[in-house]
Amino acid sequence: MLRQTLVVLALVACVLGSRLPVRRLPYTGTSWRFSVSRGRIYGGHDATRGQFPYQVSLQLVVLGMRFHNCGGSIISNSAILTAGHCFDDIGYYFAVAGDHDLSSVEGSEQEIRVSEQIVHPDYPGGVAVAAGDIAVFTLESPLTLNDYVQVITLPSAGSIPAGGSVAVLSGWGETETATTPNILQTVDVSVIDYETCKQNLDDLNMDDNPLTDTMVCTGPLYDGISVCSGDSGGPLAQNGELIGVVSWGVDPCGYPGAPSVYTRVSAHLDFINQNI
Known part of the structure; x- marks a missing residue:
C-alpha cells in the first residue's frame, strides 16, 4: 500500500511539474532563465466577456483533479490548435470554450472532451524547446x-507577420504578482522580425539558440510584457487571423531584452489542414 501511494504521489508530481523544463543559460548570478512557457500573461489586463470567442481553456484531468493546463484556439467546430508540448498521455483533456471567468459559471461555456491529440511529426516530444511545437486536438x-464561441481565421501559407506590427495575446495565467487570475487576460504586443529576435536571444549568451524561421517573436522587450508559464498553446492574433501559438519564453517572465516566442501558424498549414 505504501509503495502504491508513493507511485501515485510521484505521478501527480510528474504531471503537475512536467510543463516547466528549464533550458539552461550560462549562470549570471541572477537566475537560470530559459523554459517552455506554461504560465500566464505578464503586463496584461482583464479581457471583456466575449472579446476572444476563439480562445479555449484546455483543462487536464489527472487522478480526479482538474486544472487549466494550456490555452488553445478554435480552428473548426471540432478542432483546437495548441502547442505540441501540451500533449499529455497520463490524463485526459476537456476543451472549455466560451469561458471568461474560470471560477464561475456564466452560461456561455461549452465543455467537450478531447478525443485525440495530434502533435506535429517534427516535434521531438515532451516539453522540448524546438520547432514543430504545434498540435491539433x-x-x-x-x-x-x-x-x-467562434472559429478564428488561419493566415495565408508562408505569410510572415511584419516586424513592428501590433498583435494581441490572450490567456489565463500567472501575472507579475505570481497569481493566476480566473479572468481571461490580454495585452497588445509588437511583432519582432526574425533577425532582430535572433540577435536579442544571442545577446542573452545562450549556448544554443533554438530560434528557427518557423517561429515568430514579440515584445516589447523592456516593458515587462511577455508570455509566462500556462499561456502555452494560446493564440497570438493579428487582424482577425491566428498568426502564432504560444511556445516558449525566458524565465523569469518579462526579463529585460527577452522576446516571447510562438510557433508560426503560416508555416504549418499543411499539417493543420490534414488534421482538422
Whole structure:
C-alpha cells in the first residue's frame, strides 16, 4: 500500500511539474532563465466577456483533479490548435470554450472532451524547446458556434507577420504578482522580425539558440510584457487571423531584452489542414 501511494504521489508530481523544463543559460548570478512557457500573461489586463470567442481553456484531468493546463484556439467546430508540448498521455483533456471567468459559471461555456491529440511529426516530444511545437486536438463532439464561441481565421501559407506590427495575446495565467487570475487576460504586443529576435536571444549568451524561421517573436522587450508559464498553446492574433501559438519564453517572465516566442501558424498549414 505504501509503495502504491508513493507511485501515485510521484505521478501527480510528474504531471503537475512536467510543463516547466528549464533550458539552461550560462549562470549570471541572477537566475537560470530559459523554459517552455506554461504560465500566464505578464503586463496584461482583464479581457471583456466575449472579446476572444476563439480562445479555449484546455483543462487536464489527472487522478480526479482538474486544472487549466494550456490555452488553445478554435480552428473548426471540432478542432483546437495548441502547442505540441501540451500533449499529455497520463490524463485526459476537456476543451472549455466560451469561458471568461474560470471560477464561475456564466452560461456561455461549452465543455467537450478531447478525443485525440495530434502533435506535429517534427516535434521531438515532451516539453522540448524546438520547432514543430504545434498540435491539433480533436473533440468528441462539435462545438455550437455563437457570439461567445467562434472559429478564428488561419493566415495565408508562408505569410510572415511584419516586424513592428501590433498583435494581441490572450490567456489565463500567472501575472507579475505570481497569481493566476480566473479572468481571461490580454495585452497588445509588437511583432519582432526574425533577425532582430535572433540577435536579442544571442545577446542573452545562450549556448544554443533554438530560434528557427518557423517561429515568430514579440515584445516589447523592456516593458515587462511577455508570455509566462500556462499561456502555452494560446493564440497570438493579428487582424482577425491566428498568426502564432504560444511556445516558449525566458524565465523569469518579462526579463529585460527577452522576446516571447510562438510557433508560426503560416508555416504549418499543411499539417493543420490534414488534421482538422
